[in-house]
Amino acid sequence: MTVVSVAAAADRLGIDAKTLRRWLEEAQLPLHRHPRDGRKKGLSDEHLQALARLHQRCLAPLSLESPAPAESLGPALPAALLALHELLPGQETLKQ
Numbered sequence: 001m002t003v004v005s006v007a008a009a010a011d012r013l014g015i016d017a018k019t020l021r022r023w024l025e026e027a028q029l030p031l032h033r034h035p036r037d038g039r040k041k042g043l044s045d046e047h048l049q050a051l052a053r054l055h056q057r058c059l060a061p062l063s064l065e066s067p068a069p070a071e072s073l074g075p076a077l078p079a080a081l082l083a084l085h086e087l088l089p090g091q092e093t094l095k096q
Contacts, residue, residue: 003042012060
């Protein structure tokens with residue numbers, strides 16, 4: 001059985017986690033313990049799909065890839081832009 005965290009399930013449904021918890025309570029669907037870490041709880045994939053059908057929601061795909069590191073998000077700032085604060089008036093007190 002696949003267990004999806006509450007945060008991931010809410011993201012896939014496009015709702016807030018509080019709304020998801022309310023929907024679970026209304027539908028009387030329990031949270032399941034994670035198969036490898038009993039401290040974590042989440043929804044089974046079947047319950048997630050049932051909630052999506054019940055509330056007429058499309059499930060966003062589950063992202064399996066890890067987020068990109070911050071360095072690779074874009075080009076580095078040019079040195080002239082980094083030194084811009086030195087050219088602004090009234091910045092003399094900040095340098096001291």
